[in-house]
Amino acid sequence: MSIERLIRNPFMLEIRNLHAGVEGRAILKGVNLIIRPGEVHAVMGPNGSGKSTLAQILAGREGYDVSEGEVLYGEKNLLEMDPEERAREGVFLAFQYPVEIPGVNSTYFLKAALNEIRKHKGLAELDAVEFLALVKQKMKLLDLGEDLLKRPVNEGFSGGEKKRNEIFQMAVLEPKLAILDETDSGLDIDALKIVSNGVNRLKRPDNAQLLITHYQRLLNYIVPDHVHVLFDGRIVRSGGRQLALELEEKGYDWIIREEPQFA
Amino acid sequence: MPSGYPMIATPQNRETSVADPLLKSFERLEKSRGEESPSWVFPVRKAGLARFAETGFPTLRDEDWLYTNVAPIANLPFQPILDFAPRDVASGSVDQLPLGKLGGVRLVFVNGSFVSDLSVLPQKNSRLRVENLKTALIKEPNLLEMHFAKSARVDDNPFTALNTAFFQDGAFVHATPDSTLEEPIVLFFISTATGLGNTSHPRNLILAENGSRLTVLECYAQIGEPTGFTNAVTEVVVGESAAVEYCKFQDESPEAFHVASIHAHLGARCNFTAHSVATGARLSRNNIRVKMDGEASDCVLNGLYLTKGDQLCDHHMIVEHAKPHCTSHEYFNGIMDGRSRGVFHGRILVRPEAQKTDAKQTNKNLLLSDGATANTKPQLEIYADDVKCTHGATIGQLNDDSIFYLRARGIGLETARRMLIHAFAGEIVERIQCAAARKELDDLIWDRLEQNPHVAERR
Numbered sequence: 001m002s003i004e005r006l007i008r009n010p011f012m013l014e015i016r017n018l019h020a021g022v023e024g025r026a027i028l029k030g031v032n033l034i035i036r037p038g039e040v041h042a043v044m045g046p047n048g049s050g051k052s053t054l055a056q057i058l059a060g061r062e063g064y065d066v067s068e069g070e071v072l073y074g075e076k077n078l079l080e081m082d083p084e085e086r087a088r089e090g091v092f093l094a095f096q097y098p099v100e101i102p103g104v105n106s107t108y109f110l111k112a113a114l115n116e117i118r119k120h121k122g123l124a125e126l127d128a129v130e131f132l133a134l135v136k137q138k139m140k141l142l143d144l145g146e147d148l149l150k151r152p153v154n155e156g157f158s159g160g161e162k163k164r165n166e167i168f169q170m171a172v173l174e175p176k177l178a179i180l181d182e183t184d185s186g187l188d189i190d191a192l193k194i195v196s197n198g199v200n201r202l203k204r205p206d207n208a209q210l211l212i213t214h215y216q217r218l219l220n221y222i223v224p225d226h227v228h229v230l231f232d233g234r235i236v237r238s239g240g241r242q243l244a245l246e247l248e249e250k251g252y253d254w255i256i257r258e259e260p261q262f263a
Numbered sequence: 264m265p266s267g268y269p270m271i272a273t274p275q276n277r278e279t280s281v282a283d284p285l286l287k288s289f290e291r292l293e294k295s296r297g298e299e300s301p302s303w304v305f306p307v308r309k310a311g312l313a314r315f316a317e318t319g320f321p322t323l324r325d326e327d328w329l330y331t332n333v334a335p336i337a338n339l340p341f342q343p344i345l346d347f348a349p350r351d352v353a354s355g356s357v358d359q360l361p362l363g364k365l366g367g368v369r370l371v372f373v374n375g376s377f378v379s380d381l382s383v384l385p386q387k388n389s390r391l392r393v394e395n396l397k398t399a400l401i402k403e404p405n406l407l408e409m410h411f412a413k414s415a416r417v418d419d420n421p422f423t424a425l426n427t428a429f430f431q432d433g434a435f436v437h438a439t440p441d442s443t444l445e446e447p448i449v450l451f452f453i454s455t456a457t458g459l460g461n462t463s464h465p466r467n468l469i470l471a472e473n474g475s476r477l478t479v480l481e482c483y484a485q486i487g488e489p490t491g492f493t494n495a496v497t498e499v500v501v502g503e504s505a506a507v508e509y510c511k512f513q514d515e516s517p518e519a520f521h522v523a524s525i526h527a528h529l530g531a532r533c534n535f536t537a538h539s540v541a542t543g544a545r546l547s548r549n550n551i552r553v554k555m556d557g558e559a560s561d562c563v564l565n566g567l568y569l570t571k572g573d574q575l576c577d578h579h580m581i582v583e584h585a586k587p588h589c590t591s592h593e594y595f596n597g598i599m600d601g602r603s604r605g606v607f608h609g610r611i612l613v614r615p616e617a618q619k620t621d622a623k624q625t626n627k628n629l630l631l632s633d634g635a636t637a638n639t640k641p642q643l644e645i646y647a648d649d650v651k652c653t654h655g656a657t658i659g660q661l662n663d664d665s666i667f668y669l670r671a672r673g674i675g676l677e678t679a680r681r682m683l684i685h686a687f688a689g690e691i692v693e694r695i696q697c698a699a700a701r702k703e704l705d706d707l708i709w710d711r712l713e714q715n716p717h718v719a720e721r722r
Contacts, residue, residue: 059671062663087673099668103686103693112682113672120673152686153668169672 012037012074012208013058013177019068019233020057027053029233030069035177035208042211042219042244045230046252051212052096054230055181058210059093060086073177087113088120090176090207094166094183101153106165109153110135114172138171142198160191167198178202179210184218196221216248229255284341285312289428292343301404307412311427314417321421330606330638331548331577336492336520339460343429352486357381357451361514361707362482365699367446368393373453374491375431375463381451390442391477392435396466399435407435410470414498415526420550422522426496430466433495438475440502447478447510447697454489454515461491469509473502473530478697479509483523483543485516492520499527499535503557506534508696512704515543517572524550531557531586538695540704541568541576542711548577555582555589555617566595567691569711570603570635577606584617584650593624596691598684599635600717610642611652618647624654629661629687631717684718685709 013035020028027050035041045051057064058071060083071078078086101109115125126134139146142164154162163183170178180199184192199209199222211222219227219241227243228235231252236259237243247255289312293305320337321328352373357363370393371381377395385391392399400407417424434450452465469479483493493515501507515521521544529535539549553562568576582591597605607626628637641654661683669679688708695701712718 061667082676083667083670084673084675084679087671093671095668095671099662099664101665101668101683101686103690104669104682109669109672109674109682112678113669113674116673116675116678173672 010036011072013078013210014072015069016072017069018054018057018066018071020053020064020066022064026067027233028057031230031233031235033228033235035210037176037208038205039226040203040209040211040222040224041226041228042213042224043228043230043235044213044216044244044247047214049230050233051214051230052181055093055096055179055212058179059083059091084116087173088117092170092173092175092178094163094170094178094180096182096185098154098157098162098166100155100157102155104153106151106153107131107135107149110149110169110172113169117173135172138168141171141201142168143194144168159186160188163187163195164191164198167195171198171202174202174207176207177210178207179212181212182214183211184213184215192218193221216244219244231256231259288341288343292429300400301408303404303408304400308428311412311417311424311429314424315421315428318421318424327420327579327608329640330604330608331546331575333546333548335546336522339462339492339520341462342458342460343431343462343464352378352381352453352455354381356486357453360451360453360482360484361512362449362451362480362700362703364703365447365449365480367449369449369451370395370434371451371453372432372465374456374461375452375465377432390439391444392437393448394435396430396433396435396468406437407468410498410500411468412498414500414528414552414554415496415524419526419552420524422494422548423496423524423526423550426464426466426494426524429462430464430496433466433468436467436469436477436479438471438477438505440472441474442472443476444478447480447700449480449482452481452483452493452495454483454485454491454493454519455487456489456491459490461489463491463493465493465495467495467497469497469499469507471499471501471505471507474504475502476506477508478700479507480697480700481509481511483511483513483515483521485514485519485543488518489516490518493522495523497523497525499525501527501529501533501535503530504532505530508536510538510695510697510700510704511540511549513539513541513543513547513549515547517543517545517574519544521547522550523548525552527553527562529553529555529557529560529562532559533557534561536563536565536696538565538567538691539578540566540691540708542708544576545573546575548579551578551580553580553582553591554585555591556585558586559588560586561589562591563694564591564593564595565691565694566593566607567688567708568595568597568605569688569708569715570597570605571600571715572603573601574603575606576604578608579606580609582609582611582622584611584613584620584622586616587618587620589617590621591623593626594691594694595626596687597626597628597637598631598688598712599628599637600631600715602632602634604636604638607637607639607656608642609640609654610644611654613643613645613647613650613652615646618649620647620650620652622650622652626656627687628656628658629684630658631684631715681712681718684712688712
């Protein structure tokens with residue numbers, strides 16, 4: 001990215017006063033968040049605060065009503081884009097619950113996805129040989145066996161394998177903005193280290209990561225530049241990494257008590 | 264009406280005229296056959312006729328026919344296709360049919376009659392015998408008498424009874440003990456007859472003796488736009504420790520009627536895998552019967568049906584566990600579009616002796632239009648106490664979570680839908696062990712789905 005462009009539009013993602021809900025029930029009540037290239041942000045919060053809703057809306061999941069606010073992705077209005085357009089433009093969601101798709105071969109799926117993205121970028125599609133070479137290299141990063149590629153997408157994978165597979169897909173697709181929704185949940189410490197190591201090695205000055213997590217644990221391995229606390233549909237506090245440690249020590253109640261509107 | 268022949272009942276009127284053409288045909292057939300057949304055949308035919316006379320065509324009141332109205336078949340003028348039916352089919356045209364690219368042994372039947380010019384028989388002194396049933400009845404009357412109409416009992420269903428009375432010809436496949444044949448045997452049943460009610464009754468007997476291994480493929484297809492009725496029966500006898508893979512592909516014209524009954528008898532420690540893939544016919548019904556009559560055998564039944572327009576496709580299975588330690592698994596997927604209907608009815612019957620039975624049944628249905636219907640009816644009838652029997656059925660549209668997952672990786676909505684529909688069909692096709700048949704059916708099913716306007720349609 002050129003310096004001029006950075007100056008003109010330094011934000012990768014700008015969420016402005018986002019209000020959204022499901023079937024008349026408000027979940028997000030005015031979220032503001034700015035992410036710049038090269039940054040790692042963590043959004044933390046107790047259950048039901050709206051963390052996963054935020055991730056789903058950013059990825060384009062249908063079924064949410066956005067009643068107010070907007071989301072700018074570079075210069076584009078993200079909320080007007082189809083999920084596949086967002087993905088082709090570099091938005092990636094690592095699912096909290098990766099979906100099992102029986103009958104769709106993993107290699108076939110990932111090659112189709114990568115080639116859609118490459119086509120969108122004006123790059124030549126990879127043939128089977130080129131794709132396999134790329135995939136083998138990326139698999140090492142996540143310590144995944146090659147047999148996984150012969151199996152249907154996520155079918156019969158263990159919880160840990162599913163999460164590693166998400167990050168493996170991220171490694172292959174090389175998104176600009178990766179949103180990791182509770183990627184740490186259900187992982188034992190060894191798997192957590194592998195996943196975190198993978199994520200860290202994918203970090204570059206021109207991409208960004210948004211970690212959605214309930215626990216501080218993940219942040220021992222992926223160090224965020226900014227930590228935000230989401231509570232009742234709003235970001236009620238933002239800070240540096242220290243904030244996550246304080247949350248670990250004192251829990252969420254401490255912040256909630258300090259917030260004037262909840263006191 | 265000549266004495267000694269029973270009256271034939273029909274669902275409309277139990278005293279009506281369907282009886283006359285049936286009886287006339289039967290008498291005419293009897294005369295035309297003369298001395299060629301062994302003497303035991305005629306009583307078998309007569310028993311079939313008597314049974315059909317008793318039951319007539321089934322009606323919707325019959326529990327086994329709840330969702331499938333066969334009145335369109337019952338109302339057809341009864342016109343069995345006899346030996347004088349046309350059988351002139353250009354030799355190259357068989358190669359163009361589904362499964363036509365497969366080499367090796369093949370038997371070709373046109374409107375029910377065997378066409379030797381189009382067929383390829385196994386080499387002499389081979390341990391495998393493949394010939395048309397008529398020839399086999401003359402050459403091996405005793406061997407055939409031991410097995411013929413023993414698994415396919417005339418009281419199983421009216422169509423098997425009707426076939427037993429009127430069968431013309433079919434295939435006889437005999438694998439001697441411990442023989443192995445890697446290449447599949449392909450049986451083609453080609454309809455060309457356009458006369459309303461023109462009926463062929465193919466009759467096949469597959470005899471896999473102890474320790475033998477073989478693969479038999481049946482293809483029911485059309486040349487032109489035939490409107491006839493095919494009523495096939497295939498009996499399969501699987502000996503001890505034998506392994507048989509059987510695959511039926513039904514691709515008849517969308518105006519045709521098709522009923523096929525597969526009756527399998529399984530000995531001990533054997534393996535029987537059957538696939539039924541159905542894309543054709545206005546109304547089709549597959550009766551699949553398996554009797555597991557020896558210990559520790561394994562049976563897998565797979566089915567895939569694609570229907571559109573006003574098609575109806577019905578699969579009706581009865582798997583009988585008569586001996587202990589047997590497993591049976593059924594996997595059936597249906598994809599319905601237009602105003603069509605898919606029916607699955609699977610009964611698992613576990614006899615008191617059949618302890619340690621492991622039976623599983625799965626039926627999944629994908630509806631591509633608002634007008635399409637799926638009926639699914641699992642039925643467990645268990646008389647043993649130490650068994651594991653499960654069944655599951657789903658009817659629905661494409662899974663939104665799966666579509667979103669694919670789209671979130673950059674795959675467009677249309678492509679995502681197509682991937683999932685093809686995958687749904689592929690779940691069954693990939694179970695076909697015979698690689699050549701699997702490959703060809705995979706391509707065929709892919710093409711059929713791609714022809715379907717709803718497959719890539721944006722909702």
